[in-house]
Amino acid sequence: MDARRDGTLSRPASPATGAPDPAPPHAPRKRPIRGRSLIPLAVLAPVVLAGCQLPSFGAYRGATSQGQDAFKLWQGFFIAGLVVGGFVFLLIVWSVFRYRKSKKSEGLPRQTQYRPVIEVLYSVIPILIVMSLFVFTVITENEVDAVPSTKVTIDVTAFQWGWQFYYPATGKVVIGQTLEQPQMVLPVNEPVTIHLESADVYHGFYVPAFDFSRYAAPGYVNTFNFNVLHTGTYRGQCTQLCGLYHSLMLFSVRAVSPGVFETWVHHTSGHHPTIGQLKNQIHANGPGA
Amino acid sequence: MTDVITPTTTGDGAHGPSVVGVARHEHEEHGPTGLLKWVTSTDHKVIGMSYMITSLVLFYFAGIMALVLRIQLATPSSSLVSFAQYNELFTMHGSLMLYLFAGPFAFGGLANYIVPLQVGAPDMAFPRLNALSYWLYLSGSITMMMGFLVAGGAAEFGWVAYAPLSNATNSPGVGPDIWIMALVLTGFSAIFTGVNLVATIFYLRAPGMTMFRMPIFTWNMLVTAILILIAFPVLTGALVMLFCDRHFGTHIFSVQGGGSPNLWQNLFWFFGHPEVYILALPYFGIATEIFPVFSRKPVFGYKGMVFATLSIAALSTGVWAHHMFTTGVVLLPFFSLLSLLIAVPTGIKFFNWIGTLWRGQLQFSAAMLFSIGFLFAFLMGGVTGVMLASPPIDFFTHDTYFVVAHFHQVLFGTAVFAGFAGLYYWYPKFFGRMLRENLGKWHFWLMFIGFWVTFMPQYIVGLLGMPRRVAIYPSYLGWQSYNIISTVGAFIIAASFAVLLWNLWISWRQPVPCGDNPWDAHTLEWFTTSPPPHHNYSHLPPIRSERPTWDYHHPDSPAIAHGEGRPPRGDKVLVSS
Numbered sequence: 001m002d003a004r005r006d007g008t009l010s011r012p013a014s015p016a017t018g019a020p021d022p023a024p025p026h027a028p029r030k031r032p033i034r035g036r037s038l039i040p041l042a043v044l045a046p047v048v049l050a051g052c053q054l055p056s057f058g059a060y061r062g063a064t065s066q067g068q069d070a071f072k073l074w075q076g077f078f079i080a081g082l083v084v085g086g087f088v089f090l091l092i093v094w095s096v097f098r099y100r101k102s103k104k105s106e107g108l109p110r111q112t113q114y115r116p117v118i119e120v121l122y123s124v125i126p127i128l129i130v131m132s133l134f135v136f137t138v139i140t141e142n143e144v145d146a147v148p149s150t151k152v153t154i155d156v157t158a159f160q161w162g163w164q165f166y167y168p169a170t171g172k173v174v175i176g177q178t179l180e181q182p183q184m185v186l187p188v189n190e191p192v193t194i195h196l197e198s199a200d201v202y203h204g205f206y207v208p209a210f211d212f213s214r215y216a217a218p219g220y221v222n223t224f225n226f227n228v229l230h231t232g233t234y235r236g237q238c239t240q241l242c243g244l245y246h247s248l249m250l251f252s253v254r255a256v257s258p259g260v261f262e263t264w265v266h267h268t269s270g271h272h273p274t275i276g277q278l279k280n281q282i283h284a285n286g287p288g289a
Numbered sequence: 290m291t292d293v294i295t296p297t298t299t300g301d302g303a304h305g306p307s308v309v310g311v312a313r314h315e316h317e318e319h320g321p322t323g324l325l326k327w328v329t330s331t332d333h334k335v336i337g338m339s340y341m342i343t344s345l346v347l348f349y350f351a352g353i354m355a356l357v358l359r360i361q362l363a364t365p366s367s368s369l370v371s372f373a374q375y376n377e378l379f380t381m382h383g384s385l386m387l388y389l390f391a392g393p394f395a396f397g398g399l400a401n402y403i404v405p406l407q408v409g410a411p412d413m414a415f416p417r418l419n420a421l422s423y424w425l426y427l428s429g430s431i432t433m434m435m436g437f438l439v440a441g442g443a444a445e446f447g448w449v450a451y452a453p454l455s456n457a458t459n460s461p462g463v464g465p466d467i468w469i470m471a472l473v474l475t476g477f478s479a480i481f482t483g484v485n486l487v488a489t490i491f492y493l494r495a496p497g498m499t500m501f502r503m504p505i506f507t508w509n510m511l512v513t514a515i516l517i518l519i520a521f522p523v524l525t526g527a528l529v530m531l532f533c534d535r536h537f538g539t540h541i542f543s544v545q546g547g548g549s550p551n552l553w554q555n556l557f558w559f560f561g562h563p564e565v566y567i568l569a570l571p572y573f574g575i576a577t578e579i580f581p582v583f584s585r586k587p588v589f590g591y592k593g594m595v596f597a598t599l600s601i602a603a604l605s606t607g608v609w610a611h612h613m614f615t616t617g618v619v620l621l622p623f624f625s626l627l628s629l630l631i632a633v634p635t636g637i638k639f640f641n642w643i644g645t646l647w648r649g650q651l652q653f654s655a656a657m658l659f660s661i662g663f664l665f666a667f668l669m670g671g672v673t674g675v676m677l678a679s680p681p682i683d684f685f686t687h688d689t690y691f692v693v694a695h696f697h698q699v700l701f702g703t704a705v706f707a708g709f710a711g712l713y714y715w716y717p718k719f720f721g722r723m724l725r726e727n728l729g730k731w732h733f734w735l736m737f738i739g740f741w742v743t744f745m746p747q748y749i750v751g752l753l754g755m756p757r758r759v760a761i762y763p764s765y766l767g768w769q770s771y772n773i774i775s776t777v778g779a780f781i782i783a784a785s786f787a788v789l790l791w792n793l794w795i796s797w798r799q800p801v802p803c804g805d806n807p808w809d810a811h812t813l814e815w816f817t818t819s820p821p822p823h824h825n826y827s828h829l830p831p832i833r834s835e836r837p838t839w840d841y842h843h844p845d846s847p848a849i850a851h852g853e854g855r856p857p858r859g860d861k862v863l864v865s866s
Contacts, residue, residue, distance in 0.1 A: 111587055113588070115590075138622050140681045241454065247759035
């Protein structure tokens, strides 16, 4: 359950191999499962029984509690997809290899056109599968999207082509663009509220290791919570095409202990450029300046 | 030639006027010739062929753009193209493939050519409107390509043109305006073709061709045409609004003027998601024509399949906001549920196709191979589509290469696999000659391998966090190896299309004539000559099931009694050997 795997900037990310990495000594062994999520998870028995020991199927295991919920849903969907897709795949392979026309075949095959019982079965069973997927989806999405009020709040403003992180409690501002990517700092093991908006066009606030993204939209504010589970630095990037230097619109998130965070957030640096100044600068000189 | 319906015979259950007539060859003799004949033609076959050739040329252009994009991404910080050129290239790649190839090839080209033949009509209902459609499409396509020639280059905001990136401040210049104009032109072309197809299918069916005897291809084209009439006017309207925002000072999509950028996304995807099915349904129809012919069986569960198609169309108008899950302003459960539900009728289609193959006598012609390739490709695209219908999963895959891989598997799986299946299948009908089958198999296997090599690594690199539409990426993240594999795959696909070009050339230069019905096919278009005469039919067979040509050529075969039911159990006569 090393959630920092692949998400750190300090060491190169390894491609997700699917095999769980050994847990680092400081990581909590297991996150307590909330009561609400027990019922549906019990239904999806194979997933739950294996729990975190299941392969990651290529996705990040979720460095936040919200991300872990999304990750478990991903595992469930992946297994459902393997079972259903595998079943259909085998049916196709079987019919292609079994029923190829041989030299021996004479006359015509039986001209079957309708088999009502089978037709009803393959209509009803998929509805049941889809309904159960929907139930898990709603439960997870309510957990991922829950925004209880928190002690720490960060206002994120995306702009062409950078990010501003503003801490209203102390007035601390971190701002940077393209090659000078900014870093958001937040306390670990504590829910943090993010208010996200855009100063110009749509941007996408995406932290792969958190298994989460949300648009930074012009004209309205998106609110969500992060509860980062492990200290570390996680890379982030704009995902929504936002113009010329979209490829360079990077940032990072550093989760630190609450004590370190308190010191950091109260140490306000005096001078910082405004969004407008940075935009003028990049339009005049490009990202290299 | 007994039992042939003469023009005076009225069939059972036909709606509308009977239009079966003797082909009037004198039209051809007294009309203009050469280029003027092509320009002035209102023959659905000439127009359909023009559509197909134009869209294939654009397909090759867009494919070359994809190769440039793939070379750029093979190294993390390539300088093959600039950021601006990269944005232009993927915008035009998407616009050409989606607006100008995948749709027009099927509902402009194949539907134009095949639907009147399949329902036994002499032409489309409005031949001159049909010609207008093509010329709008051609002028729109040329307009789109002209974007590369203007100062400032082509549009750079992606094929979705999200406001406010597409406004006059963020996307100045003529390129975006040209893009908007091109889509308005081709949008009207699509709307007119939709009107024409609906009228043709409702009013010009031959005597005996009831709705439930129509081939699935024609059914799917009818549903596609209705979807076009629902979706395309919304796009055209949104484009006009965007143009007004850019030039006439309106503020429909700008926050500063009290407008809503989110409105663009809603309008665009209200077009855009039905559009996905406008692109897919025709190709489902092609595959559904090919499986029965090369399994020597009727379509399994014909009526269930028709209702599956109708429910896909109905659901597709209520799922647009699943493209907007991460905007934070859509009702997630509603759009998630409807999106998941689409998997059900799509699954029904899969079982129909498998049921058609089941216990058949499969012959692996190139057309059949491409159709089976379509099954595998679309299965993978479908399974990942179900994952994306779940908002919490969509949150971390949205706008990453996972989505890129998903929709390429869906659209390549349908428009390219099933589309070229249709080309190999109907080419003998178009020209009375065969395409080389052995080259067709080379084309298939190269494309099939290239397809998986290209798109499977994109799922993985997307889950690792690589966003779409980036020209460069950090080198220390381990993304490059996946991108190199993907680029190699793209070149394998390109090689397969070089084989197709060679096949088209050699089959044209050294023709191998074939009869009117080389595949022993089922549907009406194979009853007339190849190529069909000017007004298609001099006479028609009796139409008493959904495969009249087959019934005609197999008079003592197990006629699936008028398209209904199945033969009683234990009827040994019907079992082979």
